[in-house]
Amino acid sequence: MKKIGVVGAGMMGAEIALCFARSGYETMLNDISLEFAERGKQKIAGVMDKNIRKGRATEEDKQAALDRVHPTGALEDLADCDLIIEAVLEVWDVKKDVHQTLDKLCKGSTIIASNTSSMSISKLASCVGPDRKGQFIGTHFNSPASVMKLVEVIPGLLTEDETAEEVTELLEEIGKVPVRVKDVVGFGLNRIFHCMYGEACRLVEEGVCSVEDVDKICRYGLGHPMGIFALLDITGHDLNLEVDEILFEAYGDRFRPSPQLHRLVDSGRLGRKTGAGFYDYEEK
Numbered sequence: 001m002k003k004i005g006v007v008g009a010g011m012m013g014a015e016i017a018l019c020f021a022r023s024g025y026e027t028m029l030n031d032i033s034l035e036f037a038e039r040g041k042q043k044i045a046g047v048m049d050k051n052i053r054k055g056r057a058t059e060e061d062k063q064a065a066l067d068r069v070h071p072t073g074a075l076e077d078l079a080d081c082d083l084i085i086e087a088v089l090e091v092w093d094v095k096k097d098v099h100q101t102l103d104k105l106c107k108g109s110t111i112i113a114s115n116t117s118s119m120s121i122s123k124l125a126s127c128v129g130p131d132r133k134g135q136f137i138g139t140h141f142n143s144p145a146s147v148m149k150l151v152e153v154i155p156g157l158l159t160e161d162e163t164a165e166e167v168t169e170l171l172e173e174i175g176k177v178p179v180r181v182k183d184v185v186g187f188g189l190n191r192i193f194h195c196m197y198g199e200a201c202r203l204v205e206e207g208v209c210s211v212e213d214v215d216k217i218c219r220y221g222l223g224h225p226m227g228i229f230a231l232l233d234i235t236g237h238d239l240n241l242e243v244d245e246i247l248f249e250a251y252g253d254r255f256r257p258s259p260q261l262h263r264l265v266d267s268g269r270l271g272r273k274t275g276a277g278f279y280d281y282e283e284k
Contacts, residue, residue, distance in 0.1 A: 005081035009040025013087035015145035037071035134160035233277035
């Protein structure tokens with residue numbers, strides 16, 4: 001594989017693009033307009049600036065990565081990519097439109113992957129033609145994608161073994177730890193994570209711990225790199241609620257969305273992207 005495409009230039013899509021670009025791959029970063037795609041490239045620059053301040057990268061590393069990222073507002077520009085990862089909204093109709101369009105535009109050998117955190121890969125594969133179903137797969141990156149090593153590799157019912165092996169080898173090459181997961185709702189990571197998240201919310205709602213203390217338990221007791229509420233503020237509570245509702249529909253009460261999560265979304269406190277979530281953030 002030589003050329004990678006990422007559809008969706010939000011924080012997740014931008015960081016996925018960075019993972020490939022800093023590993024030497026030419027990477028097309030697409031969104032609904034060139035302006036939005038260029039904003040995604042700006043997000044990449046911001047992530048690299050943080051890495052520079054922490055001594056994890058140099059200005060030369062930053063420039064080399066940015067030179068390999070090519071923003072575009074046209075899906076046609078991804079037609080010759082070897083692998084395309086969809087990282088758009090967790091909304092069925094949006095994903096369906098993207099995959100149907102990519103299937104028609106792309107060369108026959110292109111592998112199409114979805115970064116969905118909860119939807120069935122076999123169902124998403126129904127959006128592409130019969131000749132593409134064997135080359136359709138799930139690649140669920142852990143957030144933040146440029147830092148976390150885990151990527152769930154989820155073959156659908158008709159995904160060819162060769163596709164899964166090729167994607168797994170590529171992910172290992174860029175420094176990720178791929179884990180093969182069965183195509184079930186929520187896969188492995190989100191089923192574990194949202195069980196923890198639900199219990200964390202109950203601890204706060206029952207007055208057992210504060211938000212800050214729950215995060216300290218995660219960091220200093222469980223060895224997590226950041227607290228669960230701090231992480232949820234990064235992923236965005238509109239997305240967290242969407243995933244909770246999908247899991248709740250599939251598995252019942254153990255994934256019932258927290259009233260606290262509903263209140264955050266209703267009040268517009270969606271996390272870092274709105275300046276407030278479980279925590280308040282200064283606008284910059």
